[in-house]
Amino acid sequence: MQMKSVILRESGLPKPYASSRPLSVETVDLAPPGNLEVLVKIKAAGVCHSDLSAINGDRPRPLPVALGHEASGIVEEIGPGVDTVKVGDHVVMSFLPICGHCDYCAGGRASLCEPGYRANAAGTLLNGSKHIRLRGYDINHHSGVSAFSEYAVVSAHSVVKITKDVDVTMAALFGCAVMTGVGAVVNTCGVKPGQSVAVIGLGGVGLSAVLGAVASGASEIVAIDLMPEKLELAKALGATRTFLATTPDVIGEVKEATRGGVDYAIEMAGSSKAFETAYGITRRGGTTATAGLANVNTKFEISPLPLVGEERVIKGSYMGSCVPSRDVPRYIDLFLKGRLPVERLLSSTGPLEEINEAFDRLDRGEVIRHLLVP
Numbered sequence: 001m002q003m004k005s006v007i008l009r010e011s012g013l014p015k016p017y018a019s020s021r022p023l024s025v026e027t028v029d030l031a032p033p034g035n036l037e038v039l040v041k042i043k044a045a046g047v048c049h050s051d052l053s054a055i056n057g058d059r060p061r062p063l064p065v066a067l068g069h070e071a072s073g074i075v076e077e078i079g080p081g082v083d084t085v086k087v088g089d090h091v092v093m094s095f096l097p098i099c100g101h102c103d104y105c106a107g108g109r110a111s112l113c114e115p116g117y118r119a120n121a122a123g124t125l126l127n128g129s130k131h132i133r134l135r136g137y138d139i140n141h142h143s144g145v146s147a148f149s150e151y152a153v154v155s156a157h158s159v160v161k162i163t164k165d166v167d168v169t170m171a172a173l174f175g176c177a178v179m180t181g182v183g184a185v186v187n188t189c190g191v192k193p194g195q196s197v198a199v200i201g202l203g204g205v206g207l208s209a210v211l212g213a214v215a216s217g218a219s220e221i222v223a224i225d226l227m228p229e230k231l232e233l234a235k236a237l238g239a240t241r242t243f244l245a246t247t248p249d250v251i252g253e254v255k256e257a258t259r260g261g262v263d264y265a266i267e268m269a270g271s272s273k274a275f276e277t278a279y280g281i282t283r284r285g286g287t288t289a290t291a292g293l294a295n296v297n298t299k300f301e302i303s304p305l306p307l308v309g310e311e312r313v314i315k316g317s318y319m320g321s322c323v324p325s326r327d328v329p330r331y332i333d334l335f336l337k338g339r340l341p342v343e344r345l346l347s348s349t350g351p352l353e354e355i356n357e358a359f360d361r362l363d364r365g366e367v368i369r370h371l372l373v374p
């Protein structure tokens with residue numbers, strides 16, 4: 001079939017993207033779903049910093065690529081062998097396909113799925129196939145999803161069936177921001193009631209972490225960003241203290257306010273400066289986690305001595321250490337009960353055609369989450 005899809009041909013073009021236009025809406029051919037694959041009509045796709053990192057070159061992807069990885073939709077057709085979803089089901093996409101039987105999946109660490117990781121790096125679906133062609137040339141898939149499109153053919157292992165009680169458009173946010181942010185607090189860090197948490201970087205991912213910290217019963221939730229508007233929103237969502245990242249000696253101020261630092265400091269900005277802040281405000285015996293995806297050449301410098309003497313822990317957090325089929329329904333359930341007000345993160349919606357402008361707005365920090373509605 002033919003459909004509209006957003007294609008990135010070249011990364012690193014100058015800003016603003018409204019002028020350099022790295023993304024174009026093209027009419028492409030989409031091959032039907034094969035074995036263990038499904039055709040999904042996309043209802044919404046979120047504009048996330050990880051797409052921006054492919055556009056600005058911080059995290060190069062195989063090009064040309066059909067971008068978009070945070071999405072929801074309705075199953076339109078299923079290929080042979082699919083028994084986990086049926087036509088008409090509402091689904092949220094997982095930006096890592098979960099094979100279900102590699103060492104990591106079997107060990108409960110689906111966010112490290114090895115075949116899923118390899119397929120994403122190669123720009124294919126889980127089984128190695130590519131389904132999108134533009135004027136006879138193969139287009140790479142982004143994270144096995146490619147959701148800035150009218151439709152997507154994805155592996156059945158890339159979708160999670162969700163309840164029809166939740167608005168299917170809003171549900172897109174659960175595919176990346178919520179899984180990554182809430183999961184980092186709940187799964188990667190395992191925050192317990194009464195513990196203290198700091199979130200550094202308050203975009204869709206970081207603010208989801210703030211919501212996760214509130215839902216977990218954290219007593220102290222410190223929110224840090226470069227932009228005062230983001231601090232205001234974090235406070236409204238339940239942060240107990242906010243700090244501008246540009247404050248001279250922000251580390252000293254947070255440590256003083258939290259009597260020596262927080263139990264868990266989670267970096268969600270994708271910058272070494274933010275990681276330094278996170279590490280600096282982690283208390284003795286505490287954990288610094290990072291979910292931000294920094295530029296591929298970014299390095300952190302850490303002195304091992306306090307790591308030892310203070311028994312510190314440093315952890316990476318990918319996809320919130322989630323098992324998507326377990327955690328997406330859990331987080332949607334919390335949302336439906338009013339305990340995870342994810343709707344507060346939705347800034348705006350718009351058509352595919354405004355995608356370059358949408359990335360300019362994300363880059364300038366003017367939106368938390370903007371959803372493209374094809």
Ligand SMILES: NC(=O)c1ccc[n+]([C@@H]2O[C@H](COP(=O)([O-])OP(=O)(O)OC[C@H]3O[C@@H](n4cnc5c(N)ncnc54)[C@H](O)[C@@H]3O)[C@@H](O)[C@H]2O)c1
Pocket residue numbers: 047048049050053176177180200201202203204205206224225226227230245268269270271273274277290291292293294317318319320362363365367368
């Ligand atoms: N680990 C994962 O699985 C995963 C999944 C999705 C996104 N990400 C990454 O998470 C990060 C956040 O994504 P997002 O979509 O929320 O991004 P975003 O651009 O919406 O938000 C990032 C925020 O960080 C703030 N910031 C930048 N530098 C800072 C600093 N030095 N100190 C404090 N705050 C600072 C910005 O002002 C902004 O508010 C990105 O790096 C993204 O690639 C990771």
Ligand SMILES: [Zn+2]
Pocket residue numbers: 098099100101102103104105106110112113114115116
């Ligand atoms: Zn696996």
Ligand SMILES: [Zn+2]
Pocket residue numbers: 048049050051069070176177
């Ligand atoms: Zn994302």
